[in-house]
Amino acid sequence: MTRISSEEMRNLLKLYFIMGSVNCKIDPLQVIREAIKGGITLFQFREKGNGALLGEEKYAFAKQVQSVCRQHGIPFIVNDDIDLALSLDADGVHIGQDDESAEVVRQRIGNKILGVSAHTLEEAKLAVSQGADYLGLGPVFPTTSKEDAKAVQGTSLIRLLRDQGMDIPIVGIGGITAHNAKSVVDAGADGVSVISAISLADHVQEAARELKEAVIGYEW
Ligand SMILES: Cc1ncc(COP(=O)(O)OP(=O)(O)O)c(N)n1
Ligand SMILES: Cc1ncsc1CCOP(=O)(O)O
């Protein structure tokens, strides 16, 4: 397996759905199936927060979600837990500034996809130099899905990185909906990542489709 190309990474980032069992009000497996029908392009397993599954239960749930993703050709990324990603042979991992360093994680995962969160130009540059395949930048808008989220930054960091000539694949995150997604792509992101706009939607498939249209409706 070789490292993912930037072009392929950009396509996968168009509509990146992140979810764990605590983010859903109905059966999470039903949510993911509906989200796939609605057109998500990448999935991140993020089993985190109050009431999140642990140990064997977390592993068993992750395996079920991965199986749904595999059936539909949606790459499966694991948040934070590198051991879990390796034991499941996931397609990649996403780490933040408080997780294991990108340099160490790149060594551990070989050519699997590596996503890194960044909140400043310096963090972004370091992540790229340490082998990130894409950057997650945010929170772009206020979010209720992450208790320890950093300050809302709007689209300023996305614009700054592009103005500086950085062409790494970028996804925006935090409070993104079908109404504001276009502004994130307009700023220079390749796509949007969302939790609640899909996981808590009354009509999951429709919500995903609306987000997808907001993102791909925009062509340079
Ligand atoms: C695509 C994407 N971008 C950013 C994050 C946030 O990662 P992190 O800062 O490590 O916070 P947690 O998600 O681990 O709470 C993400 N998960 N995905
Ligand atoms: C994981 C994460 N990292 C920054 S904001 C956020 C939560 C995004 O969730 P939502 O799309 O519901 O605002």
Ligand SMILES: [Mg+2]
């Ligand atoms: Mg993390």
